Amino acid sequence: MVSVYTHIKPFQKRAIDFFRSCLGEIGKEGQIRSVLDELFRKQAFFKELLASFGPALTDEQRVYIEGLAADVETSLDTVLIEQAMLQSILLALNPCLACKGHGEFYTHTGQSEGYYSKCETCGGDGVAKSAEEVMT
Template identity: 60%
Template sequence: MATVYTHINPFKKRAIDYFQQCIGRIGKRGKIGSVLDELLRKQEFFHEFLASYGPALKPMQRQYLEEQAAEVQTELAIAYGDLEVLQSILESLNPCQACNGVGELRHIIEQDHSEYSKCPGCGGDGVAKAKVA
């Protein structure tokens, strides 16, 4: 039987988790396997290839590669747009900065042993508490 924690707002926590996963999938430059990193690598490849071998290509080949480069550019614009919107949605959900919306903090005791404790910043629900003035 599943444990139900009554202090957690389950829908808001699930929303934070979902949007963090979406942002993680899009990723950033240098994060291997992320959508954004792969698109940036493709873009660099097409620019370098066309700069190096462009004059030797037949017009049909050059046109094909330029179309591929344009598609990558379009996909990059979409990915950056998606990332911006997802980050703004996540910010509006107000995840806890101490635990990144997880609700727990990991404490490494030994190399192969760690323990988790409820985050004091959010009380374990992953949502930052509003500051009272």
């Protein structure tokens, strides 16, 4: 699904669409055929397998299954880190125009005095409101 952003440059829009598709490939827990859901299912399977049949397995079999479970844990950690990074990139690519992504304004009241105030447009997070749409 291609989105139209009037405040974003064409290359920036392409970058948002690219990272959005990468995030879509990872998916969410509970989403059918998503990488993340499949890893959570494998993790639950290996935990249940070891809990149910662990004592009946030989040492070699248990070590092998624990190795497979460790590989799933590592893959899951990697995917969760990648998901968080992609979400942060998407947020960074869609800054608030009013505060230029800072989330606050500095107002000078004197020569060396001033105060910070929260940006009302973005609510202080520095991200344009359409960013939530970008991440879905």
